[in-house]
Amino acid sequence: MGMPNHRTSKILFPIIPWFLPVLIITVWAGISVGRLLPESILPPPWTVIRTGWALVQSGELTSHLAASTIRVTFGFFLGAITGIFLGLFLGLHRKARRIMKPLVTAFQQVPLFAWMPFFIVLLGIEESSKIVFIAAGCFFPVWVNTYEGVVSLPSAFKEVGRVYQLGTVQSVFKLILPWSMSSLITGLRLSFSLAWMLVVGAELFGSDTGLGALMTWGRQMFQIDVVLVGVLVIGLIGILTNRFLEVMERKLLKWRPVYEN
């Protein structure tokens, strides 16, 4: 595995990862210039950019984005809070764990999207079914990670709590939550990025607003440029939230010496 030429590889090294994206865009542009595919199948990149810009200027994209964001926010908080509480509760009480864990595990077996028709029939096609659906999805990673964090509390910590005669509330805030913080934050991070994909999924089931609705509209009108704008925006949001949450996670866990592994 020797490097063929040190100097060329030094120049090439940082730009190698860009080969593929540049190649894809070049091929895409080439297809458009050479008219190899009809524009209704693959519109040229510049048309997609122009459409995206037009959607931003008309305020359409922003209003759809806002509708999705509101759903994500409500759903995420609802799911995360329930997840934290259940994780803490089951982590702390062995008996409650025995009674409830099999049921939660059983619910987890169902593919998330199978719940969407259930919520639609139960709550109607409007806002509430979407929010509950997102919340249900966000719930699982948070509950699992909180629970595992709480359960992994070393017995030495429990003894410290006993020595200091901490009450339940105190030991939750002083020992258990700080201990399980990294696991909890991982759960929150997972469920937040999950929320962004669930909202799009929920909107694809039928909605007038939101990114999923915009894309469904584009699909039904055979406006593939609108669909591509949707994919790009969703991808951008995915990448940005992941980056943001990773930075947040690192910042929030800086005080923990244990985190350095």
Added chain:
Amino acid sequence: MKTNTSKSTLPWDKFFYQIGISLSLPLLLLLLWIFLASGDSLVPPFTTVFATLAALWSDGSLVHDLALSLPRFFFGFLGGALAGFLFGLGLGYSSTIQRLLGGTFHAVRQIPLVGWIPLVILWLGIGENSKLLLIALGSFFPMTLNTFAGIRSVPHAFFELAKIQQFSRAQLILRILLPAAVPYLRTGSLLALNMAWIFVVVSETLTETSGGLSNLLTQGRETYRMDLVILGVLLTGIMGFLLNLLLKEIWQLVLHRRPDLITDTKGKNDDSPY
């Protein structure tokens, strides 16, 4: 020779106690359901769901739906997992491939797969092809990530051993890298299977074609028949669970001589759940 080793170390009374406790809440919910069901379509009585199940079974539509969903699942999963395995192997084995394709792969991975659905439908239509592609994509990403992680987990000493033994590239891959990565491959394939099943449901419900197990869900939603929806939820859940169990058993069979390799590595499916 190990003979007569019983798996369960629990005494029988404790065993029954635990079973009883695990079942207490589901039983309670079942009782609540039976007593509270008002008889309207929103909360159908327990018996209605059973009657619907019996009807679907006896007129053969359940078998028909399964006969549509399972091949979709099988071929999509196999294609996606195989592609993911090969790609993950490439990424893990060759630093050039990793350098060339890794960055783009990780960027694309962060786009929620659900976001591709309208595009896939536009390009491939609502028929079988788009479903297969979506199912395959669902299983591709976790398999790639875990194969990659598995190859990367191989200790450096193993490579040195291969050098001393003057192994060829094929020997290095087949006799060292893959066996060493087996726990990861197992985890990856199980995650990929879960994703594949999820995408069977997603693709069937969102491509708006009838046929398949998710038919129950779509029909129930459109006609507001909760009994169908509940059956759909139950059956997709049970099927997913059984498929997962089946793959676990297959791995058990494959690794019957090396049960120590059946460990749960933490799944590398982290930042892009779907």
